[in-house]
Amino acid sequence: MSSTNRTVVVTGIGATTPLGGDATSTWEGLIAGKSGVGPLEQEWAADQAVRIAAQIAVEPTEVIPRPQARRLDRSAQFALIAAKEAWADAGYSETSADDGTVDPDRVGAVIASGIGGVTTLLDQYDVLKEKGVRRVSPHTVPMLMPNGPSANVGLYVGARAGVHTPVSACASGAEAIGYAIEMIRTGRADVVIAGGTEAAIHPLPIAAFGNMMAMSKNNENPQGASRPYDTGRDGFVLGEGAGVVVLESAEHAAARGARVYAEAVGQGISADGHDIVQPEPEGRGIAAALEHLLERTDLDPAEIVHVNAHGTSTPAGDIAELKALRKVFGDETDHFAVSATKSMTGHLLGGAGGVETVATVLALYHRLAPPTINVDNLDPEAEANADIVRGEARKLPVEGRIAALNDSFGFGGHNVVLAFRTV
Numbered sequence: 001m002s003s004t005n006r007t008v009v010v011t012g013i014g015a016t017t018p019l020g021g022d023a024t025s026t027w028e029g030l031i032a033g034k035s036g037v038g039p040l041e042q043e044w045a046a047d048q049a050v051r052i053a054a055q056i057a058v059e060p061t062e063v064i065p066r067p068q069a070r071r072l073d074r075s076a077q078f079a080l081i082a083a084k085e086a087w088a089d090a091g092y093s094e095t096s097a098d099d100g101t102v103d104p105d106r107v108g109a110v111i112a113s114g115i116g117g118v119t120t121l122l123d124q125y126d127v128l129k130e131k132g133v134r135r136v137s138p139h140t141v142p143m144l145m146p147n148g149p150s151a152n153v154g155l156y157v158g159a160r161a162g163v164h165t166p167v168s169a170c171a172s173g174a175e176a177i178g179y180a181i182e183m184i185r186t187g188r189a190d191v192v193i194a195g196g197t198e199a200a201i202h203p204l205p206i207a208a209f210g211n212m213m214a215m216s217k218n219n220e221n222p223q224g225a226s227r228p229y230d231t232g233r234d235g236f237v238l239g240e241g242a243g244v245v246v247l248e249s250a251e252h253a254a255a256r257g258a259r260v261y262a263e264a265v266g267q268g269i270s271a272d273g274h275d276i277v278q279p280e281p282e283g284r285g286i287a288a289a290l291e292h293l294l295e296r297t298d299l300d301p302a303e304i305v306h307v308n309a310h311g312t313s314t315p316a317g318d319i320a321e322l323k324a325l326r327k328v329f330g331d332e333t334d335h336f337a338v339s340a341t342k343s344m345t346g347h348l349l350g351g352a353g354g355v356e357t358v359a360t361v362l363a364l365y366h367r368l369a370p371p372t373i374n375v376d377n378l379d380p381e382a383e384a385n386a387d388i389v390r391g392e393a394r395k396l397p398v399e400g401r402i403a404a405l406n407d408s409f410g411f412g413g414h415n416v417v418l419a420f421r422t423v
Contacts, residue, residue, distance in 0.1 A: 008184045008264040009253050009423065012090025012193075012246030013358045014082040018239050018345050021058030022085055026345075026355070027362050030370040031393045035223035035344050037237050044203045050210040052222040053201045054239035054346025071139050072152060073117035074199035078242035078351070079149035080156060083111070083193055087157055090246035091258055097158025108161040108192040109154035110180045111244070112172035114350025114410065115200050116146030122204055149197050153244075161189035169410030170310075172196055173243065173353025174418055178267030180247050181418075185266075190252040195244030195354030209238065212277070216313065226347075227374035228311035228318050228340035229382040236312040239346025243354030245361065261365045265403065265419035268293025272413030279317045279409065283324030286407070289415040290328040299403060299419050301332050305396050306369050306404035307386075308360040311340025312347050321407060322385035337369040337394050338386045344373055353408040357418060360406040364422050367396040 015022060018036025019029030029036065036054040045051045060077035061069050069077055087096075097104040120143040128136050142148055147165035154163035162183065166175040173196020180194035209215045216235040218225035226237040247264055270292060272285035279285075293299065310321055318340075325333050341359050348355055363369050375390045382388060396402060403421040 006185050006187065007250035008181050008247050009250050010245050010261040010264055010361050010420070011248050011253050011258045012086040013261065013361060014085030014089060015241065015243045015355055015358050016056060016058060016078050016081045017241035017355055018054035018057055021063065023358055026358070030341055030344055030359055031368060033344065033371045033373045033392065035373060036239065037222045037225055037346055039222055048203070048206050048210060050206055050215045050217055051219045052225055052237060054237055055201060056240050071143070073120040073143040073148055075113050075117060075197045076143070076149040076152050078199060078240070079111050079197035079244065080152055082195060082242040082244040083153040083156060086244040086246050087193060091256070094156065102191055104158040104160045106161055106190040107157055107159045108163065108180065108183050108189040109150055109157060109159040110164045110166070110176040110192060110194040111150035111153050112166045112176035112196045112350050113146055113149055113198055114167065114169045114172045115198060115205070117144035117148055118200055118205060119202050120144040122202055153193060157193055168414040169412055170347065170349050170352055171408045171410035171414035171416045172350035174357065174406060174408035174416040175353070177245065177353060177357055177418055178269065178416055181264050181267060184247055184249050191246065191248045193244060193246050195242060195357070196351040197242035197354065198349040198351035199240050200349060201238060201240050206238065214314070224374050226313045226343045228313045228343050228372055229379050229388050230375045231377040231379050233313045233315060233318065235314055236342065237346040239348045241348055241355060242351050243356070243358040245357055260423050262361045262420045263423050265299050265421050266293060266297035268296065268417040270415045272415065274413055277411050279320045281316060281320055283320040283327065285413060285415050286321055286324035286409065287327045289417045290324060293417050293419055297419060301329050303401060303403040303421060304332070304336060304405060305402045306363055307336050307338045308356045308363070308404065308406045309338050309340045310407045310409050311372065312342055317409070319379065319381045322382055326385045333386055336387060337389050337396065339370045339389045340372040341370055353406065353416065356406050356408070360404050361420055363396065364402060364404050364420055367398055369394045369396055
């Protein structure tokens with residue numbers, strides 16, 4: 001079976017985040033404007049310049065058996081928890097690939113991570129130095145592999161159409177979902193489970209990000225530290241967790257009577273070609289990704305009512321994104337309700353695109369845009385270029401078909417824009 005015009009829909013969602021251990025509690029936290037950021041209580045944090053992070057709300061060992069958890073890096077634990085929820089939410093079971101419910105040769109898995117099994121790598125190196133060669137875990141290599149989360153999710157759902165792991169820094173999760181959309185659209189698969197995960201709250205990444213002046217050092221006010229578009233923003237807050245969606249061809253979903261959250265319209269991709277860490281200040285690369293999206297899909301700009309922005313709370317990045325939206329859509333952006341949910345979840349790096357896709361799909365499904373919290377003094381450049389949802393959640397139009405964008409950008413100049421639409 002092959003086609004280049006298959007409609008793709010979202011039939012399942014799952015998440016584990018700093019706001020909750022599943023998609024429902026995460027969504028409730030987003031709508032309530034709840035911050036998942038808090039102080040780092042670990043002993044190693046005392047010497048760090050950055051002593052705050054958005055840590056997971058529910059520890060994986062409360063959800064999956066400890067023997068299984070010991071064989072998985074923390075990033076894979078998060079991915080598997082979110083994937084199990086999404087798979088069940090779509091109406092599938094762990095035995096679906098065996099009982100004929102779904103053809104495993106037509107199932108794919110695409111789970112991304114920006115950093116992979118960094119906690120396993122660093123912790124096992126400490127074991128090697130302190131306890132010797134024989135004490136290093138034999139599970140180390142499959143745990144630290146960046147494709148470990150995707151491989152484990154693929155094994156869980158019995159995926160045989162392909163298991164993939166895009167690695168594009170903070171754009172990784174969105175790129176995974178875009179790749180999954182194309183797998184279905186081009187006929188490679190009927191069902192793909194896709195998303196992003198990250199577990200990088202560890203002394204080395206915290207120190208490294210802190211020393212490059214990328215993260216907020218507002219240790220005295222953790223819940224107010226992530227403040228996209230505020231004049232006092234001083235960097236992102238590191239978060240951890242995973243977000244996963246089940247994508248299907250519309251025909252496959254209809255044939256089994258599946259509940260559909262939204263249509264996955266497509267993706268736009270570009271690269272800045274500017275700097276390894278700094279965004280192109282005028283947002284030209286982002287604008288190119290938006291234009292690519294419009295060229296490759298039937299998305300009507302008049303349908304767009306909501307944008308889940310990348311909005312990390314960095315001085316340069318926040319404004320470049322809004323400039324790009326204004327450049328491509330002009331006065332249409334006056335009608336976009338722009339939300340930066342990292343103000344609540346922190347920045348999940350490679351997991352961000354997955355979690356924010358879940359948020360974008362639910363915003364359309366419930367016709368409700370989450371707020372951006374901690375914006376006490378709105379940056380005049382942000383105000384001039386976009387309508388930022390602040391204070392409380394905002395109702396989206398209740399009539400007609402509406403669409404939303406999810407933007408993700410990463411070190412290296414990666415730009416990915418995803419579009420979703422009500423059905």
